[in-house]
Amino acid sequence: MRFGIPAALATLALALAATLLPAPSLAAPAAPAQFAHPGVLSSRAQLDFVRTQVQAGRQPWKAAYDQMLASAYGSLSRTPKPREVVECGSYSNPDIGCSDEREDAIAAYSQALAWYVTRDAKYARKSIELMDAWSAKIKDHTNSNAPLQSGWAGSTWPRAAEIIKHTYTGGWPNQGRFATMLRDVYLPEVIGGKPNSNGNWELIMMDAAIGISVHLDDRASYDKAMNIYLGRVPAYFYLASDGPQPFYPPRSSINTKSELIDYWHGQSTFVNGLAQETCRDFGHTGMGIAAAMHVAETSRIQGRDLYQQFKDRFRHALGFHAGYELGEPVPSWLCGGSLTRGLGPATEVGYNALHTRLGVTMENTRRLTEGRRPAGTENHFEAWETLTHAENPN
Secondary structure, three states: OHHHOOHHHHHHHHHHHHHOOEOOOOOOOOOOOOOOOOEEOEEHHHHHHHHHHHHOOOOOHHHHHHHHHHOHHHOOOOOOOOOOEEEEOHHHOOEEOHHHHHHHHHHHHHHHHHHHHHOOHHHHHHHHHHHHHHHOOOOEEEOOOHHHHHHHHHHHHHHHHHHHHHHOOOOOOOHHHHHHHHHHHHHHHHOOOOOOOOHHHHHHHHHHHHHHHHHHOOHHHHHHHHHHHHHHHHHHEOOHHHOOOOOEOOOOOOOOHHHHHHHOOOOOOOOOOOEOOOOOOHHHHHHHHHHHHHHHHHHHHOOOOHHHHHHHHHHHHHHHHHHHHOOOOOOOOOHHHOOOOOOOOOOHHHHHHHHHHOOOOOHHHHHHHHHOOOOOEOOOOOEOHHHHHOOOOO
């Protein structure tokens, strides 16, 4: 070889370099020239399917719809509780408006879905009342959980707003003020991501940033958020084809193997479907799974099907966690032989995309998803996904 470097040494150097690479840089697709509306998590065709199924009394959609209406989020007597400043510490402690904000956002979304299914204007007006109450007051999020809190609520508000703005003709005078709230209060808090935090943070923040960008027809923010998402997904869900270890999270300060193992909560054996937070607990992992699927779903509606790109990564992640959630014994090499289960309602969107639309066989995910229908809400940002996505072919 030139410069006298032995071939064996050169091969070793290349192999070492491969283990030090960050997640592959996947150039963000250009945002669509014109955004599809409603186009955050559910398209018009998907919503039409839901409406048809519920009105015909078919299951599991009718049970899911009834569950939603019977919840506190479906109540027409709900009183919004907006705050000028929402303060959220770690694990929402202190909780100064955190739960109120998230739950009012879920309620606005629930009422918007009820409007679409029934075409009864009282539900649209209630959704608008909730959105208007917050857009008239909120100015900031503070304390350590501010980015995550902004992601939770900021991913839910646009789902409600998309349905109301683009399907309700009864008028929404303060729609512009609501859009300004998303642009000035939520988007700056989430658009930059959180490279060194557990990966569910960045995925949830991108769920919010993508949804807000669609609602605002903001192509630049959409592209920025999508680029962060495309780098984070391969660094969150492991595939054996990645190499002997997971990718380093992009833009982070994590750049040695020992730091990476610590970041993966002590896990040093890597198999298909393992997630960065598997050994932390399944609750946070479920949030990461749900957010990843939400973005992929919105992207597909907007013209780029990321499920094709991430099909293997997603199917293995869903199946791996579904198996243990269903009670498979935990081997000693995995998280020291102990898992904290509790995946939450995280599988419906991904299962529908991969199984119903792409025909992928996913037995563990099927058993878990169908066995827990109708999926409700965990009071953060996942809500009524059996209703919106179960066996939805659109």
